[in-house]
Amino acid sequence: MNKLSHITIDDSGLPVPTPEIEQERKVALYDLLEDNSFALPAREGRAVAQGPYRLGLSIIERRLVFNIKAENEDPVGEFHLSLGPFRQVVKDYFQICESYFDAVKTMPPSQIETIDMARRGIHNEGARILQERLEGKAEVDTDTARRLFTLICVLHFGG
Numbered sequence: 001m002n003k004l005s006h007i008t009i010d011d012s013g014l015p016v017p018t019p020e021i022e023q024e025r026k027v028a029l030y031d032l033l034e035d036n037s038f039a040l041p042a043r044e045g046r047a048v049a050q051g052p053y054r055l056g057l058s059i060i061e062r063r064l065v066f067n068i069k070a071e072n073e074d075p076v077g078e079f080h081l082s083l084g085p086f087r088q089v090v091k092d093y094f095q096i097c098e099s100y101f102d103a104v105k106t107m108p109p110s111q112i113e114t115i116d117m118a119r120r121g122i123h124n125e126g127a128r129i130l131q132e133r134l135e136g137k138a139e140v141d142t143d144t145a146r147r148l149f150t151l152i153c154v155l156h157f158g159g
Contacts, residue, residue, distance in 0.1 A: 001051045002039035002139075005071060007032060009151060010058035020101050021154055028150035037141040040068065040077060049076040059083070059155050066138070079137045083156065089126045090156045096122055123149065 007029055011017075017025065038055070040048045049070050056067035063080040070076050096119045103112045127145035130152065134140060140148065 002037060003052050004036050004038045004055050005052035006054040008056045024150055025154045028147045032147040036144040038144060039139040041139055057151055081133050085129055086152060089129060090153050093122045093126060093153055
């Protein structure tokens with residue numbers, strides 16, 4: 001039961017995403033809901049509400065907000081993360097994605113593969129940073145962190 005069953009992204013007030021960004025978002029949401037691992041650790045001896053959880057992601061006052069609810073919509077927790085530690089890796093990720101989308105149109109498969117490997121490496125770095133930032137707040141596996149990082153990029157694009 002340690003999983004996310006529903007995810008909403010509050011992108012109100014953000015610029016309309018490009019078709020590529022919107023596609024990344026859709027794929028990340030689909031993959032995340034199909035397979036994820038998300039648990040809230042016990043804190044200070046208090047019992048933790050059991051999942052599955054409903055996650056709301058937003059950016060408020062330049063902070064990434066995780067709003068977590070139980071299936072019945074009861075609030076379970078909320079935490080805010082500074083976007084600062086993500087800025088460079090998000091910037092690098094968007095640059096490499098742009099190169100990848102351009103390469104797919106004109107370059108041979110070997111060059112596309114090289115760019116894709118670099119893209120995956122940056123994506124892994126973003127997931128690692130996210131896991132570090134979530135320490136003590138939420139426990140996620142690597143694949144879940146990767147997909148959540150994609151959603152952070154989507155939000156960061158507009159924020």
